[in-house]
Amino acid sequence: MASENRVVLWFDGALRDPAEPLLRATDHGLTVGDGVFEACELLDGRPFALTRHLDRLERSADGLGLPTPDREEVARAVEAVAAAWGTDLARIRILWTAGEGPLGSDAAWGPGTLVVAAGAVGAPVAARVAVVPWVRNERSAIAGLKTTSYAENVRALAWAKAHGADEAVFANTRGELCEGTGTNVFVEADGALLTPPLESGCLAGVTRAIVMEWALGAGIEVREETLDIAVMDEARHLALTSSTRGMVPVVAVNGRDLEPGPLTQQVAEIYTRQHVLDTDP
Incomplete structure (x- = not known):
């Protein structure tokens, strides 16, 4: 059984210590919420319905006017996080932001920021x-x-x-x-x-x-x-x-x-x- 506080994190091409500071303070996903995400069930080490989730991630990015994330990079990151997590039930979260930007609502400068993480989730209940x-x-x-x-x-x-x-x-x-x-x-x-x-x-x-x-x-x-x-x-x-x-x-x-x-x-x-x-x- 995984600890409810355990997190497996991928950023910028590699697995990272979840305590490591990663995002810049001027990332538009942080300053104005200019980002999109997906969350899917990680079941026995396999993400469920990943293709559909990545399709929707791209639609959401397009709807916000963000660049399209590199699907192959996202898939590699998900695979690395899933392998590191193991077989306990989990939620895997894919975050894609506009990247560096102004401290306001003007468009970000980019490039986009990708973060993939997994954490424990309980069994579904009524x-x-x-x-x-x-x-x-x-x-x-x-x-x-x-x-x-x-x-x-x-x-x-x-x-x-x-x-x-x-x-x-x-x-x-x-x-x-x-x-x-x-x-x-x-x-x-x-x-x-x-x-x-x-x-x-x-x-x-x-x-x-x-x-x-x-x-x-x-x-x-x-x-x-x-x-x-x-x-x-x-x-x-x-x-x-x-x-x-x-x-x-x-x-x-x-x-x-x-x-x-x-x-x-x-x-x-x-x-x-x-x-x-x-x-x-």
Whole structure:
């Protein structure tokens, strides 16, 4: 069992001591959050769905106007970190920033900065969620991008935990169900699994996409559908998906207890079984 404080770190072509200072104080990822990242499960020493994560990393970089990271370099860094980590369950995080830049919002000078790290993560458990009083802006310049500008999520998650939950859920500016701080939301209703469309402003979750594909492959109806945020107070069954959770049932919303839905349980079992067999779907 890995220590929860253990970190394996790669930077500038080599594994490094996690205590070693590496980034310059003027790196734009640090000064203004001008960066993107991916986090994927490291399962038995193998990163799950790495191709999809690297595809999204490149889309996010393009959306921020960053140079495209060298995919071969990223893959080598991930391989080195995974080998050094071992076989314990972990999260591997790929960070790509704009590099050196001004102490303001003008564009960075570059070149980009790549950091890859692994750390321990616990086994997924059922979730308790709270709908937070803030909204996602589905028309934002960074809507749908996985950026390092995560202060909004940090604040929302702290609010949710203060209200007895372990994940926060956002509406968007139109009052529609959007997403969690690091999760996509599924509603189980009328024999189908429903999830907000990307037009809601939610992130195109890698696990969200895989869950939808594998559920459809098993003959389970699953579709994108615009849902009012009020569904969180009305639904009998809800689920969350993310790269480190897989698919888990929601067992409470704003203090209202829920039971895991039968479709959620069925698809979660499919995902748990299949993602061990097919590590890069």
